[in-house]
Amino acid sequence: MKFQQGAAQIWDPSHECLSREAMQALQLKRLQQAVQRVYANVPHYRQAFDRAGVKPEDLQSLADLQRFPFTVKEDMRVNYPYGLFAAPMKDVIRVHSSSGTTGKPTVVGYTRRDIEDWAGLVARFMSAAGVTEDDVVHIAFGYGLFTGAFGLHYGGEQIGATIIPMSGGNTDKQIMILKDYGATVLVCTPSYALTLADRMEKMGIDPRSLPLRVGLFGGEPWSEEMRREVEERLDIVATDNYGLSEIVGPGVAGECLCKKGMHLFEDHFYPEIIDPDSGEVLPPGEKGELVLTNIVQEAIPLIRYRTRDITRLHYEPCDCGRSLVRMDKTMGRSDDMLIIKGVNVFPTQIEEVLFQVEGCEPHYQLIVDREGSRDTLEVQVEVNENIFFDEMKKQRAFVDLVEKRLASTIGLHAKVKLVEPASMPRHEGKANRVIDRRKL
Numbered sequence: 001m002k003f004q005q006g007a008a009q010i011w012d013p014s015h016e017c018l019s020r021e022a023m024q025a026l027q028l029k030r031l032q033q034a035v036q037r038v039y040a041n042v043p044h045y046r047q048a049f050d051r052a053g054v055k056p057e058d059l060q061s062l063a064d065l066q067r068f069p070f071t072v073k074e075d076m077r078v079n080y081p082y083g084l085f086a087a088p089m090k091d092v093i094r095v096h097s098s099s100g101t102t103g104k105p106t107v108v109g110y111t112r113r114d115i116e117d118w119a120g121l122v123a124r125f126m127s128a129a130g131v132t133e134d135d136v137v138h139i140a141f142g143y144g145l146f147t148g149a150f151g152l153h154y155g156g157e158q159i160g161a162t163i164i165p166m167s168g169g170n171t172d173k174q175i176m177i178l179k180d181y182g183a184t185v186l187v188c189t190p191s192y193a194l195t196l197a198d199r200m201e202k203m204g205i206d207p208r209s210l211p212l213r214v215g216l217f218g219g220e221p222w223s224e225e226m227r228r229e230v231e232e233r234l235d236i237v238a239t240d241n242y243g244l245s246e247i248v249g250p251g252v253a254g255e256c257l258c259k260k261g262m263h264l265f266e267d268h269f270y271p272e273i274i275d276p277d278s279g280e281v282l283p284p285g286e287k288g289e290l291v292l293t294n295i296v297q298e299a300i301p302l303i304r305y306r307t308r309d310i311t312r313l314h315y316e317p318c319d320c321g322r323s324l325v326r327m328d329k330t331m332g333r334s335d336d337m338l339i340i341k342g343v344n345v346f347p348t349q350i351e352e353v354l355f356q357v358e359g360c361e362p363h364y365q366l367i368v369d370r371e372g373s374r375d376t377l378e379v380q381v382e383v384n385e386n387i388f389f390d391e392m393k394k395q396r397a398f399v400d401l402v403e404k405r406l407a408s409t410i411g412l413h414a415k416v417k418l419v420e421p422a423s424m425p426r427h428e429g430k431a432n433r434v435i436d437r438r439k440l
């Protein structure tokens with residue numbers, strides 16, 4: 001292995017190594033300010049707090065937060081695009097977005113200070129993984145509305161590393177640049193890291209001949225087995241980092257080299273673990289849904305945002321010296337969101353497209369699979385008698401139309417397969433429309 005453990009620095013010891021008491025005192029102060037700010041500036045929160053019978057002054061201890069209502073993705077849809085912003089647009093200098101449950105995405109904003117804070121948070125986990133100013137960081141996330149590329153870009157710049165803003169796609173070119181520009185750090189989804197390994201193998205390039213030594217992977221769930229495979233095939237140390245656009249993007253939590261869970265940056269995001277069915281807060285160490293409150297953000301501070309990610313938090317100190325709580329790899333979701341090739345997809349988005357195409361019936365099934373390291377999505381949809389053409393040409397044109405509409409809504413190619421009228425299983429009760437054959 002080309003890595004030396006001693007190289008990892010603690011980026012911000014004044015916040016990453018606080019005692020539990022000092023952290024809780026800081027969190028309470030920041031939480032109080034956050035609820036006051038949203039109550040004063042965001043009509044949605046004023047109404048939601050009033051409905052729940054709570055006022056910002058009721059927050060006298062961290063436990064009091066349990067009396068405040070949750071924020072859910074649907075609230076972002078109802079307030080689309082900027083309704084949840086707590087800062088005036090003149091102070092918002094950047095916007096990003098993520099998938100919504102239907103055609104409209106969720107929108108988030110950042111003030112200048114938010115952008116600086118975000119870079120600092122990303123710098124924390126990059127530094128925890130051993131990245132320094134001597135590194136050359138190849139970013140293979142797509143630059144655009146997705147938070148991945150810009151988040152890692154500015155975090156890496158704050159560290160002083162050399163950034164290669166490669167963006168996504170074109171695997172052969174990625175490999176040429178990786179090799180020629182001498183990247184030491186690779187940033188992408190874990191599944192894309194395997195795609196790169198596959199392609200290098202086919203091209204006859206030995207990853208051991210490259211200076212690459214660390215991978216910062218995130219944006220989708222992956223297992224310890226997958227980590228071992230990536231580490232072995234690319235000859236790197238592979239680290240995990242977690243985030244979601246609604247909260248900031250990447251930079252919510254990330255692993256240090258002990259790889260015993262991702263340090264969650266609790267001085268910015270107050271975490272709770274709840275029972276996803278009852279909404280009750282669970283005791284420390286229990287498995288449940290992660291709920292996060294932005295306690296520093298200016299542009300769109302969300303209160304008790306239900307991430308839908310299932311995990312567990314560990315409060316025992318870590319050998320690396322950080323006292324920040326550690327979050328386990330996610331163990332699923334409490335909703336039906338799929339992550340396919342790193343893209344978040346809700347079955348409801350697909351359903352909406354199918355409903356709009358004349359001839360498609362409301363009976364469909366999604367089959368997610370993995371060929372090699374590539375995720376695939378097949379949409380099987382029932383069509384009515386008028387559409388089940390005998391003519392191949394017409395059928396092909398119909399399939400093309402549905403595939404195009406799907407691609408423009410979900411941002412991903414799905415293979416469409418038409419099935420005969422009345423051939424799909426009819427569900428009794430809750431329909432299970434997704435078959436996920438991937439073994440992560």
Ligand code: DLL
Nearest residue numbers: 098148218219220221241242243244245249250330
């Ligand atoms: O995926 C932000 C991100 C970009 C994180 C790059 C890390 C690196 P969204 O597109 O809004 O934002 O998707 C957020 O992705 O709720 C999780 O379900 C999943 N997710 C993100 N990181 C991880 C991870 C970005 N390390 C959703 N492990 C989240 C498991 C992850 N799931």
